[in-house]
Amino acid sequence: MRVTVIGAGYVGLVTAACFADVGNTVVCVERDPQRIAALRKAQVPFYEPGLSELVARNAQASRMRFVEDVAQGLPGAQVCFIAVGTPPLPSGQADMSQVRGAAAEIGRCVDGPLVVVQKSTAPVGTVAMVQGIIDQELAARGVQHWVRVVSNPEFLKEGSAIDDFTRGDRIVLGSRDERAVAVMRELYRPFNRNHEKIMVMDPASSELTKYAANTMLATRISFMNELARLAEAVGADIEQVRLGMGVDQRIGSHFLYAGAGYGGSCFPKDVKALAFMAREAGLRAELTEAVDSVNQRQKQRMFEKIAAHFAADGLRGKTIAVWGLAFKPNTDDMRDAPAIDLIEALLAAGARVRAFDPVAMESARRLWGEREGLELVADAPSALEGADALAVVTEWHAFRSPDFEQLARSLKARVVFDGRNLWEPASVRAAGLSYHGIGRG
Ligand code: NAD
Numbered sequence: 399m400r401v402t403v404i405g406a407g408y409v410g411l412v413t414a415a416c417f418a419d420v421g422n423t424v425v426c427v428e429r430d431p432q433r434i435a436a437l438r439k440a441q442v443p444f445y446e447p448g449l450s451e452l453v454a455r456n457a458q459a460s461r462m463r464f465v466e467d468v469a470q471g472l473p474g475a476q477v478c479f480i481a482v483g484t485p486p487l488p489s490g491q492a493d494m495s496q497v498r499g500a501a502a503e504i505g506r507c508v509d510g511p512l513v514v515v516q517k518s519t520a521p522v523g524t525v526a527m528v529q530g531i532i533d534q535e536l537a538a539r540g541v542q543h544w545v546r547v548v549s550n551p552e553f554l555k556e557g558s559a560i561d562d563f564t565r566g567d568r569i570v571l572g573s574r575d576e577r578a579v580a581v582m583r584e585l586y587r588p589f590n591r592n593h594e595k596i597m598v599m600d601p602a603s604s605e606l607t608k609y610a611a612n613t614m615l616a617t618r619i620s621f622m623n624e625l626a627r628l629a630e631a632v633g634a635d636i637e638q639v640r641l642g643m644g645v646d647q648r649i650g651s652h653f654l655y656a657g658a659g660y661g662g663s664c665f666p667k668d669v670k671a672l673a674f675m676a677r678e679a680g681l682r683a684e685l686t687e688a689v690d691s692v693n694q695r696q697k698q699r700m701f702e703k704i705a706a707h708f709a710a711d712g713l714r715g716k717t718i719a720v721w722g723l724a725f726k727p728n729t730d731d732m733r734d735a736p737a738i739d740l741i742e743a744l745l746a747a748g749a750r751v752r753a754f755d756p757v758a759m760e761s762a763r764r765l766w767g768e769r770e771g772l773e774l775v776a777d778a779p780s781a782l783e784g785a786d787a788l789a790v791v792t793e794w795h796a797f798r799s800p801d802f803e804q805l806a807r808s809l810k811a812r813v814v815f816d817g818r819n820l821w822e823p824a825s826v827r828a829a830g831l832s833y834h835g836i837g838r839g
Pocket of ligand 1: 404405406407408409410427428429430433466467468481482483484496499500503517518519520552553554555556663664
């Protein structure tokens with residue numbers, strides 16, 4: 399099939415490359431000049447394992463090409479994905495301007511029958527809104543084409559995006575139009591071979607499913623973070639509690655990790671957007687609002703622990719090594735990452751920070767540039783040079799088994815703050831270090 403994808407971010411580029419890889423002809427439309435310049439050299443402008451090879455292979459085989467506007471990218475397409483950003487507005491509402499813009503461009507350029515696939519995470523009613531914008535543009539042009547908008551939320555995770563896309567748990571389609579659904583079934587057929595994964599539902603349910611799934615996962619994390627505080631207060635170990643809970647098949651072991659708080663481009667904004675959607679509907683999503691506020695508080699937790707440890711002579715003039723900047727391992731995405739809250743709080747308290755991440759250094763440089771008190775260093779050992787303490791914020795594999803005796807020799811105050819409960823407190827203490835985890839009372 400001939401497919402156009404608008405937006406070459408984490409979702410759009412993975413979608414485009416995976417459909418190209420099974421033989422479709424895909425045009426990626428990306429308006430960001432830096433992203434498009436990189437893509438035209440078959441370089442992926444962000445870190446996602448396996449994606450560079452996939453893009454290079456399909457660009458080389460002429461199954462993928464890159465253009466900067468919809469007018470060049472849409473003619474002749476049978477399916478057009480909208481995979482643009484829906485960042486949060488200050489109210490928590492999803493900013494729909496990129497989706498509206500893409501819809502208008504489609505309406506102005508469509509030249510034949512087309513299924514428009516709304517893949518961006520967007521509130522209930524977006525399919526109808528996009529359909530309305532396209533119909534209006536068509537009417538203004540005085541032309542008639544069969545164009546149907548289908549909701550198809552994306553459930554991939556950064557860091558394992560290709561696997562999630564090609565072998566995901568489900569493919570949700572929100573549409574009442576049989577012809578549009580048939581086109582989508584055909585397009586997804588290569589990824590739907592092992593067992594039936596396609597779930598067709600009405601657009602509103604499809605749109606809500608995406609928010610429901612992300613908010614449920616975020617709820618589990620915030621619940622564990624709340625329990626971690628209780629564990630600290632009453633002298634329990636949240637890691638033991640987690641294991642004891644997780645074996646219960648009604649609960650399951652995923653997303654039960656207490657830590658420095660959740661971040662990333664999805665959970666924080668989707669939780670807020672769900673709460674906003676409820677308010678718009680005249681309801682109050684009390685649990686969802688609590689999930690968000692527990693998380694905001696949790697993102698301060700590591701700083702509170704560090705400040706409490708150094709309370710006697712304060713943080714001014716202290717140097718804190720920070721390992722991990724990305725919001726989770728295997729990505730360079732720092733959107734809403736807990737490391738940002740920690741580093742900002744440390745700098746505001748007069749501490750110096752030496753920070754390292756295995757892949758997010760470029761994202762960190764873009765975020766902070768030259769920042770007084772902050773040094774972005776080349777590797778994990780360099781972060782320890784002259785440091786009083788170490789804080790680990792992202793659970794990269796490379797941070798799981800450091801040489802604790804070496805750490806004890808390097809850190810002036812001989813103290814570590816383990817924001818992901820990566821380490822066994824007894825082994826760390828045996829090396830002569832003070833250990834502070836999350837919820838390890
Ligand atoms: P992103 O911000 O990385 O990428 C979006 C891209 O769209 C940007 O490069 C932007 O320049 C481009 N764009 C916007 N309007 C355009 C236009 N009119 N023409 C051409 N290009 C345009 O976003 P992302 O992380 O890929 O997320 C996209 C959507 O998917 C969001 O709604 C997000 O919530 C959702 N989602 C993201 C993930 C994830 O892990 N990142 C997972 C599931 C769903």
